[in-house]
Amino acid sequence: MLTTRPVPRSLVRAAVALVTLAAALVLPAQAEPASAAIGGITWQDEFNSSAGTPVDQNRWRFDTGGGGWGNNERQYYTNSTSNAVHDGQGNLVITARKENPANYQCHYGRCEYTSARLLTAATFTQAYGRFEARIKIPRGQGIWPAFWMLGNDMGSAGWPAAGEIDIMENIGREPNTVYGTVHGPGYSGGGGITGSRTIGQPLADTFHTYRVDWEPNLIVWYLDGVEYHRVDPARLGGNRWVYDHPFFMILNVAVGGNWPGYPDGSTQFPQQMLVDYVRVSGYVPGGGNPPSGTTRLRGAQSGRCIDIPSANPVDGAKLQIWDCNTSAAQAWTFASDGTVRAMGKCMDPAWAGTANGTEVNLVTCNGNPAQRFTLSGAGDLVNISANRCVDVRDQNPNNGGKLHLWDCLGVSSQKWSRF
Known part of the structure; x- marks a missing residue:
């Protein structure tokens, strides 16, 4: 599985603000097409444990540490229930806290914040299908929640050759906007292929569903069931499509970094991300009409x-x-x-x-x-x-x-x- 070795999610992501400025405008809603290629649920966590229950280690493991994570982030990720725990109301709660920096050692000095980063690298991977979570994100300048995926060959191929699919990212200074991005060889960091949707109120005000439907040669992003972004090999400018093998999922709340900037006097702590569920469905080859038996x-x-x-x-x-x-x-x-x-x-x-x-x-x-x-x-x-x-x-x-x-x-x- 992945260790605490930093994995860049979006190196030099500050450039994204320029590259995707036009895409960040309010997009007209598109009717959701039939998703016939999606099969039954293959993995899920409904987070229905009693209050104070730790994360289910059969489903999730932790990345820990405070190395900046390739983006000059300021948080130290822990495996403590003070940062990731069930609330007894059907949610996983990931909490970013302001701490006594003397308690947490970062590679560049002391860490001022703690948070959590959960992943399924050791417990579940899948190629293709639907990956969806219902989340109420945190808010505030410098707060960076994400639901995303990395290729299961990270250990051998490295980043970005293993591929990255960002299902949901939000930066606190753009409270109404969700971003969906892929990173791969030749289109990583600020050059990731990004789309966004902006709605009329902050995403942190309530729960929203964030998902991708992923099949061979196509990934489609949805906010609350409305498509806002899609990527296929033709979008990569001749670069390599690396979304043809299993990926694992990650949930985290980062604090600070090159792209979101850093907390300021307006940022209130603690900040919480509530996750109602994460569900994964299978992919049915052939457009979702699996033959019951044989076919010519x-x-x-x-x-x-x-x-x-x-x-x-x-x-x-x-x-x-x-x-x-x-x-x-x-x-x-x-x-x-x-x-x-x-x-x-x-x-x-x-x-x-x-x-x-x-x-x-x-x-x-x-x-x-x-x-x-x-x-x-x-x-x-x-x-x-x-x-x-x-x-x-x-x-x-x-x-x-x-x-x-x-x-x-x-x-x-x-x-x-x-x-």
């Missing part, structure tokens, strides 16, 4: 179906298109682990390849992430690891046309439907 996959160009040649499920069988029929060679199942299966084996890019032209074969299911596919609402059958579409080689519409991976171009040889 018919190509838009040819009208023919993805087929195992001669109904022989040998490892390495080169998948093809063929006249649609009811044989087992065309009976595909979208499994809960993201694989697409027929005759007891998995659709697979040859040798876990990700390049254009990689053959799509049938191979024994082996748990390799390379075997994960998703069928989008637009009919793109996408290999998640490669971020490329299943395509008919040379756009051959005839029986025996072979399948390979190719950049998703929206052409009919890459469009598939279930029936």
Whole structure:
């Protein structure tokens, strides 16, 4: 799991105020689209324990320390119930307190504030789905509450290559505005891809729901069920999309930092963030209509179906298109682990390849992430690891046309439907 080693959330975030000034204006509400790709709840904490109960260690662990956390923050994170505890009224309460600085040692001197930072790195990670919390945020100059996520490969890839998804951030000097951001290689810190929504009253006045719906190649942010920001690979200016693997969640209240600035005479302590619940739902490949059993996959160009040649499920069988029929060679199942299966084996890019032209074969299911596919609402059958579409080689519409991976171009040889 992550240790107390500082993890930058938004290095040099002061630049965000300039980059996103226009986005911070009041946005017109958009009707929430159907979220058909979201399945059942996979993880939740309703915080219904009695008053004074510590955080559930089966769900959350603590980051502790006062190293500035990459942003010159002023708080020392503790694991004490004085900073994170159940209130007996169905809430987790994270409290930022002003302290005797002699009690808490920071790397730059003494810490004047304490708070808490909770994370699920050791207890729960998930790729894709809905991540939502109902929160009443704290207020005041220099107060920085957040509900966010980091990639589970932080230990090997580091930040920002592991990826960061900020579901909710607020800075006290902008009490009416919520920010949603992604950080990755080439677009981190002040260059993160950020959106915001500003409402007519301070967010701290009451509870609001903050969420993202995350699927392959798309993340969408909502405030109280209203979409205000979305990011897909086209928004990254050619930089790498790193949101294709499990992430873990973090809840914290920071005090001070490069982006929010620091408490002043107007800031009152203690400040509390109340969290009514955190819920995570699964992602259903194929636009949220999981087949109850098997389905055929018919190509838009040819009208023919993805087929195992001669109904022989040998490892390495080169998948093809063929006249649609009811044989087992065309009976595909979208499994809960993201694989697409027929005759007891998995659709697979040859040798876990990700390049254009990689053959799509049938191979024994082996748990390799390379075997994960998703069928989008637009009919793109996408290999998640490669971020490329299943395509008919040379756009051959005839029986025996072979399948390979190719950049998703929206052409009919890459469009598939279930029936």
